[in-house]
Amino acid sequence: MQQSLKTFFDTKVTKNLKDHSFLLLREDGHIIYKKSHDAKISHEVGALVTGLSQAASALCKFLDKDESDLFRFSSESGEKGFYIIPVCLNKNQYYLTVIFKFELNPSLMKMEARNLARNLEQLEINVEQRKGSSKFLFDNLKDEEVDRLFASLENL
Amino acid sequence: MSFINYQTKEINCKIVYYGPGLGGKTTNIQFIYQKTSPEFKGKMVALNAENERTLFFDFLPLDLGDIRGFKTRFHLYTVPGQVFYEASRKLILRGVDGIIFVADSQVERMEANLESLKSLEENLSELGYKVEDIPIVFQWNKRDLVNIVSIEELRRNLNKWSLPEFSSVAFKGQGVFDTLKAVTKLVLVSLKAGLN
Numbered sequence: 001m002q003q004s005l006k007t008f009f010d011t012k013v014t015k016n017l018k019d020h021s022f023l024l025l026r027e028d029g030h031i032i033y034k035k036s037h038d039a040k041i042s043h044e045v046g047a048l049v050t051g052l053s054q055a056a057s058a059l060c061k062f063l064d065k066d067e068s069d070l071f072r073f074s075s076e077s078g079e080k081g082f083y084i085i086p087v088c089l090n091k092n093q094y095y096l097t098v099i100f101k102f103e104l105n106p107s108l109m110k111m112e113a114r115n116l117a118r119n120l121e122q123l124e125i126n127v128e129q130r131k132g133s134s135k136f137l138f139d140n141l142k143d144e145e146v147d148r149l150f151a152s153l154e155n156l
Numbered sequence: 157m158s159f160i161n162y163q164t165k166e167i168n169c170k171i172v173y174y175g176p177g178l179g180g181k182t183t184n185i186q187f188i189y190q191k192t193s194p195e196f197k198g199k200m201v202a203l204n205a206e207n208e209r210t211l212f213f214d215f216l217p218l219d220l221g222d223i224r225g226f227k228t229r230f231h232l233y234t235v236p237g238q239v240f241y242e243a244s245r246k247l248i249l250r251g252v253d254g255i256i257f258v259a260d261s262q263v264e265r266m267e268a269n270l271e272s273l274k275s276l277e278e279n280l281s282e283l284g285y286k287v288e289d290i291p292i293v294f295q296w297n298k299r300d301l302v303n304i305v306s307i308e309e310l311r312r313n314l315n316k317w318s319l320p321e322f323s324s325v326a327f328k329g330q331g332v333f334d335t336l337k338a339v340t341k342l343v344l345v346s347l348k349a350g351l352n
Contacts, residue, residue, distance in 0.1 A: 002163055028251025029215075029231065030159045030168045043217035043231065044201045051203075051212060054247040137160070137167075137347040138224060146341045149220045149228065150333060153196045 004123065005033040012119055014112050021099040024087075024120075025050055032094065041099060049097050053084050074110070079103050083110055085117040096120060158253045158347055166227045169343050170251055171336070174276050175258035176268035177209070177237030180297040180326040184258060185216045185232050187329045188336065192218065210236040213248050223344065230340065237272065246279045254291040254343040256335055258326070259314055261296050261304040266313065273314055287317060291342030294321040295335045300328070 009022060013035070021036030029050040031043065056073045065071070073084040080101040087094050098113045100106070159168040173181040182202070189200045198217035205211045214234040221228065235245040257276065259269045277287055294315050296307055307323065315321055320338050324331025 002161070026159060026251070028159075028170050030170075030251075032159075042198055043229075044199045044215060047201060047213075047215040047217075047231065047233070051247070054250065055212070055244070058243060058247065135348065136345060137226075138344050141223075141341060141345045143341070145223055146337055146344070149223055149340070150337055152221050153192055153218065 002033065006035075008120065008123055009033070009035045012116055014116075016105070016109055016112055017098070017116065020101070020103070020109070023049065023095075023097040023099070025095045025097060027054070027093050027095075036099070038099075045097075045099075049082070049084055049095060053086070053095050057086075072110075072114070076100075076106065078106060081106075083113055085114060087117045087120050089121065089123070158343070160226075160347065164227075165225055166229065167344075167347065168229045168231065169253040169347075170231045170233065171254045171256065171339055171343070172249060172252045173232065173234040173256045173258055174245070174249075174272065175237060175297075176260055176265060176272040177239070179237055179258045179260040179265070179269075179272075180295075180324070181234040181237060181258045182210055182214050183326040184256070184295075184324075184332050184335070185214055185234055187326060187332045188218070188232065189216055191329065191333075196220070209238065210234055211241075212236060212244050220340070228344070230343075232336075239271070242275060242279075245275065246282065249276075249279050249283055252285075252290065253346075254293075254339040256293050256295055256339050257314070258295045258297050258324075259310060261298045261310065262301055263303050263305050266305060266309075269310075269314055291339055291346055292317075292319050293335055293339045293342065294319055295324050295326075295331060296321060297324045297326050297331075299323045299330075300325045 005024065021038055021041050023031055023046065024033040025031055025046050027050060029047040031046045053073055060071050075082050083098045085096045087096050096117045100109060103109050173184055175181055189197060196219050201215040203212040216232040218230045218232060220230055233248050235248045280287060296310050322331045322335045324335065326332055
């Protein structure tokens with residue numbers, strides 16, 4: 001999946017978009033794919049974007065939203081900001097987020113971002129799906145193994 | 157729902173701190189943030205009102221290190237405790253893998269604990285979960301105060317499923333990591349293999 005997404009973003013991101021950062025997020029805020037040179041763009045951005053998107057989506061229900069309506073979310077000053085587009089992959093909801101700076105033509109950028117989102121929905125990617133296996137990933141997990149995880153974490 | 161990436165050998169899970177307002181949910185993750193070495197934590201996000209009460213959520217990403225070859229990353233969230241923010245709580249529970257219910261031990265907060273637990277059950281049900289399906293741990297917080305109910309009473313009123321429970325004084329850190337460890341273990345053992 002990572003390779004498919006890398007190939008997609010490497011080949012489909014247009015010249016106008018190439019200096020911006022992209023995040024593909026699950027509904028719960030986990031980052032599925034990140035294309036960015038900015039180290040500050042990390043998990044907290046994922047949590048905030050999905051929080052915003054879900055709150056905006058809940059608000060849209062007050063507008064008698066129907067199936068054909070596609071809402072996007074943006075917060076921007078004109079030349080810099082965030083643009084969030086919901087995308088559907090394998091029948092699951094994801095969010096494509098463009099984080100842009102020094103953008104001279106935000107309208108064109110947004111149109112191209114929407115095209116990118118449409119193309120992304122056509123992509124056949126093998127997103128992990130639970131297959132109902134009854135096998136557990138960590139059989140017989142011991143307390144000591146969990147303690148070891150926390151031993152390195154705690155700075156007491 | 158947890159996200160397991162077999163290619164990069166990474167597991168991402170979401171833990172939510174739930175409970176009544178002013179019960180100590182934010183204090184729990186603030187203590188974890190303060191006591192965690194910088195290389196294992198990301199930036200803590202707190203969306204507060206002016207009076208420091210949680211408005212939407214607090215968020216803390218933790219990299220717990222490797223277990224059996226998998227790198228584990230936990231995202232800790234708190235919900236806003238005030239009754240007014242029911243819609244926000246429902247949103248934050250989406251995709252949850254484990255819950256810590258932080259109960260306030262004070263006598264006068266028992267009703268708020270019960271109301272919050274009822275809201276948790278209803279929200280989980282609306283999202284298609286049952287309490288029995290999700291790793292949940294109870295934390296009896298504020299055990300250092302004088303006007304508190306007994307643990308037996310908290311258990312009788314709130315923990316009808318006999319789930320794991322811990323006493324705590326969150327602002328001193330007592331019981332904070334024990335509770336997190338317990339829910340972490342339950343989440344990890346509940347992860348199913350067999351993903352494609």
